[in-house]
Amino acid sequence: MIYDRIALIGLGLIAGSIGLRVRADGLAGEVVGTARSAATRDTALSRGLCDRVTATAAEAVQDADLVILCVPVGAMSAVAAEIGPHLKPGATVTDVGSVKRAVIDAVGPHLGDDVHFIPAHPLAGTEHSGPEAGFPELFENRWFLLTPQSEDTAAIDRLTRLWQALGANVDAMEADHHDLVVAVTSHAPHLIAYTMVGVADDLRRVTDSEVIKYSAGGFRDFTRIAASDPVMWRDVFLNNKDATLEILGRFTEELFALQRAIRTGDGDMLHEYFTRTRAIRRGIIEAGQDTAAADFGRGAPK
Amino acid sequence: MIYDRIALIGLGLIAGSIGLRVRADGLAGEVVGTARSAATRDTALSRGLCDRVTATAAEAVQDADLVILCVPVGAMSAVAAEIGPHLKPGATVTDVGSVKRAVIDAVGPHLGDDVHFIPAHPLAGTEHSGPEAGFPELFENRWFLLTPQSEDTAAIDRLTRLWQALGANVDAMEADHHDLVVAVTSHAPHLIAYTMVGVADDLRRVTDSEVIKYSAGGFRDFTRIAASDPVMWRDVFLNNKDATLEILGRFTEELFALQRAIRTGDGDMLHEYFTRTRAIRRGIIEAGQDTAAADFGRGAPK
Numbered sequence: 001m002i003y004d005r006i007a008l009i010g011l012g013l014i015a016g017s018i019g020l021r022v023r024a025d026g027l028a029g030e031v032v033g034t035a036r037s038a039a040t041r042d043t044a045l046s047r048g049l050c051d052r053v054t055a056t057a058a059e060a061v062q063d064a065d066l067v068i069l070c071v072p073v074g075a076m077s078a079v080a081a082e083i084g085p086h087l088k089p090g091a092t093v094t095d096v097g098s099v100k101r102a103v104i105d106a107v108g109p110h111l112g113d114d115v116h117f118i119p120a121h122p123l124a125g126t127e128h129s130g131p132e133a134g135f136p137e138l139f140e141n142r143w144f145l146l147t148p149q150s151e152d153t154a155a156i157d158r159l160t161r162l163w164q165a166l167g168a169n170v171d172a173m174e175a176d177h178h179d180l181v182v183a184v185t186s187h188a189p190h191l192i193a194y195t196m197v198g199v200a201d202d203l204r205r206v207t208d209s210e211v212i213k214y215s216a217g218g219f220r221d222f223t224r225i226a227a228s229d230p231v232m233w234r235d236v237f238l239n240n241k242d243a244t245l246e247i248l249g250r251f252t253e254e255l256f257a258l259q260r261a262i263r264t265g266d267g268d269m270l271h272e273y274f275t276r277t278r279a280i281r282r283g284i285i286e287a288g289q290d291t292a293a294a295d296f297g298r299g300a301p302k
Numbered sequence: 303m304i305y306d307r308i309a310l311i312g313l314g315l316i317a318g319s320i321g322l323r324v325r326a327d328g329l330a331g332e333v334v335g336t337a338r339s340a341a342t343r344d345t346a347l348s349r350g351l352c353d354r355v356t357a358t359a360a361e362a363v364q365d366a367d368l369v370i371l372c373v374p375v376g377a378m379s380a381v382a383a384e385i386g387p388h389l390k391p392g393a394t395v396t397d398v399g400s401v402k403r404a405v406i407d408a409v410g411p412h413l414g415d416d417v418h419f420i421p422a423h424p425l426a427g428t429e430h431s432g433p434e435a436g437f438p439e440l441f442e443n444r445w446f447l448l449t450p451q452s453e454d455t456a457a458i459d460r461l462t463r464l465w466q467a468l469g470a471n472v473d474a475m476e477a478d479h480h481d482l483v484v485a486v487t488s489h490a491p492h493l494i495a496y497t498m499v500g501v502a503d504d505l506r507r508v509t510d511s512e513v514i515k516y517s518a519g520g521f522r523d524f525t526r527i528a529a530s531d532p533v534m535w536r537d538v539f540l541n542n543k544d545a546t547l548e549i550l551g552r553f554t555e556e557l558f559a560l561q562r563a564i565r566t567g568d569g570d571m572l573h574e575y576f577t578r579t580r581a582i583r584r585g586i587i588e589a590g591q592d593t594a595a596a597d598f599g600r601g602a603p604k
Contacts, residue, residue, distance in 0.1 A: 074569075098519075123516050123518045123519045124518060125519070126596035126597045127583070127596065127597070128596050133596070135596075142518055143515065143516055143518070145516070181512050181513075181516055182516070182519060184501070184502050184505060184513060184521070185502070185512075185513055185516045185517050185518075185519050185520070185521040186519030186520045186521060188498065188501075189498055189519075189520040189521050189523070189524055190520050191557075191560060191564075192494055192498055192557070193520070194560070194575060194576055194579050195553060195556050195557045195560055196490065196491055196494055196553060197579040197582050197583075198556055198560075198575055198578065198579055199486070199490075199549065199552050199553050199556050200486050200487070200582070201578060201579065201582055202552070202556070203486060203552075210483050210487075211483075211486060211487055211582075212582070212585040212586050212589050212591065213445065213589055213591065214425050214445055214447070214483055214484070214487045215487050215586050215589075215591050215592070216425045216426060216444055216445070216487075216591050216592075217400075217425045217427075217484060217487050217488025217491075218487070218488045218491040218492050218495070218527050219486070219487040219488060219491050220586050220591055220592045221491070221523055221526065221527060222491055223579070223582050223583040223586055223592075224523065224583060224592070224597075224598065225520050225523060226576070226579040226580070226582070226583065227579070227580045227582075227583035227584075228576075228580075230572075230573050230576035230577045230580065231573065233572070233576055234569050234572040234573045234576065235569075237564045237572060238564065238567055238569055238572070241564055241565065241567075244564060245561060245564060245565060247501065248557070248561055250501050250504070250505075251497060251498060251501050252554065252557070254497050254500055254501050254504070255493075255494070255497045255550070255554070258493060258496070258497055258500075259547060259550055262493075262539045262540065262543055262546060262547060263543065263547060265540055265543075267376075267536050267537075267540055270532075270535070270536040270539060270540070271532050271533065271536045273496060273500055274496055274528070274530075274532035274535055274536065275532045276500065276503060277496050277499040277500055277503065277525070277528040277529070278528070278529045278530075278532065280499050280502070280503055280513075280514065280525050280528070280529075281429070281499075281525040281526060281528065281529035282529075283514040284514050284517045284522050284525055287514050287515055287517075289514065289515065289517050289518050289522055290517070290518075290522045290525075290526070290600070291600050293600075294428035294429065294430050294435070294437075295428045295429070295526075296526065296598040296599075296600045297598075297599075297600055298592070298593050298595075298598045298599055298600070
């Protein structure tokens with residue numbers, strides 16, 4: 001047991017996966033959960049994401065020694081304002097938001113000096129969302145990135161032990177650096193996937209049914225990413241604006257260079273480029289961050 | 303048995319998958335294969351992709367009643383020129399190239415009037431390539447698109463039966479329409495994925511190791527597509543230039559609109575857009591073209 005009482009604020013994919021694993025492995029004495037919607041709270045209870053639910057966040061954090069904010073980034077400020085006065089002295093507050101600078105600015109001012117604030121970002125998820133989506137293996141071999149605002153190494157070590165007990169690896173870094181790294185590895189790819197799927201949807205000459213029917217040539221991979229939770233991703237882009245726009249600017253520049261190579265028939269440039277990108281995939285597989293199986297091992301759909 | 307003798311010209315992922323399935327299910331009396339490299343021919347024989355190999359394409363097509371061109375699109379013209387004089391009268395020639403207009407222009411002039419030319423494009427593949435990459439289930443529930451240049455319905459029906467015996471569905475369409483459809487569902491997504499991976503590789507402030515380590519947030523999906531065969535894809539873009547550039551132009555326009563929404567903080571526009579794209583994914587799953595399992599069902603990497 002690492003904490004006596006953990007409070008989950010928000011009960012979607014990430015909170016659900018944390019709750020299931022914490023309860024299965026006995027990592028906390030009690031898991032208390034809350035969500036704005038009564039239906040979500042009911043589902044969370046029936047799936048066993050937490051031991052009990054409360055109607056408000058203020059109630060949920062009573063006597064909790066760890067509070068995990070699992071709401072969209074845009075909702076962090078209001079939640080922090082609500083729970084701030086009710087936190088137990090000495091408690092740790094963390095979150096699972098995909099951007100860190102904006103969360104620090106939104107949450108930090110609402111927390112007292114007697115609370116340890118250790119923002120975190122698990123690099124894990126699926127295209128599914130809501131209280132039905134979580135599963136206890138979600139964090140296996142994934143990374144949790146911490147951007148600690150607390151100087152208390154005991155509190156940081158304790159939270160690190162929890163994330164490791166979920167199966168994850170843990171790194172710490174500065175918040176702005178975090179936001180740039182994930183702009184490259186997550187935010188820009190998501191916006192690009194959303195865009196390509198939107199373009200395909202718009203095309204009237206190519207009917208929707210053809211786009212769907214013939215999607216196996218690569219497009220269907222993009223649709224998985226573009227099926228992610230709309231509220232979460234709206235908030236990510238609005239709250240990591242500068243880094244995302246910077247990476248998209250570089251992307252557009254590079255795309256124009258490749259378009260020009262196609263237009264002018266520069267086969268050598270294309271071949272050299274495509275050979276270089278192939279090597280990145282090998283690095284990711286060697287780092288244990290993806291499967292080496294062809295086509296993600298998904299095989300023939302039934 | 304649908305054909306007496308099938309000749310596979312080129313012995314990579316697609317040819318290998320055809321050969322393995324044809325031989326396993328006895329769909330032809332004999333499968334003859336050829337490839338430029340002796341090492342490829344040896345691997346093909348040892349994996350049982352064909353019954354025998356020949357050193358030249360001209361030899362391979364001797365007495366074949368079906369010839370399948372499985373070389374990169376840029377190599378089609380030279381191969382057609384080589385085999386043209388050696389084809390058996392009444393034989394069918396097909397191919398598996400990802401563009402159809404350019405292949406028709408490259409191959410058609412080399413074929414006699416006594417040959418049935420039925421270009422085809424299987425919407426199937428993986429990021430792996432070469433004679434080791436094929437497997438007999440590759441075409442299960444995938445589409446073969448035909449752009450027939452022969453008026454002989456018996457020849458078309460016979461070839462359709464072969465593709466169906468591989469587990470595939472078959473549609474016919476006009477070549478230019480084909481090239482536009484696949485520009486949307488395959489060619490533009492591939493170029494975009496190559497570009498995003500190239501951008502990540504270039505970034506010096508974000509080291510390569512960070513990009514690789516933290517790739518699970520979405521980026522790793524792009525690297526799978528961007529690991530596809532460089533020669534094949536160079537030829538695809540050079541030979542479907544107009545349709546690809548047109549779709550990329552629309553993509554850029556749309557990307558700029560989303561970037562502006564991020565810059566101006568237009569959350570409603572982003573939310574509406576992301577909600578719409580989510581529906582496309584559902585359509586693809588309902589059409590049996592992808593798995594509904596979270597994260598392609600790949601689970602936690604070992």
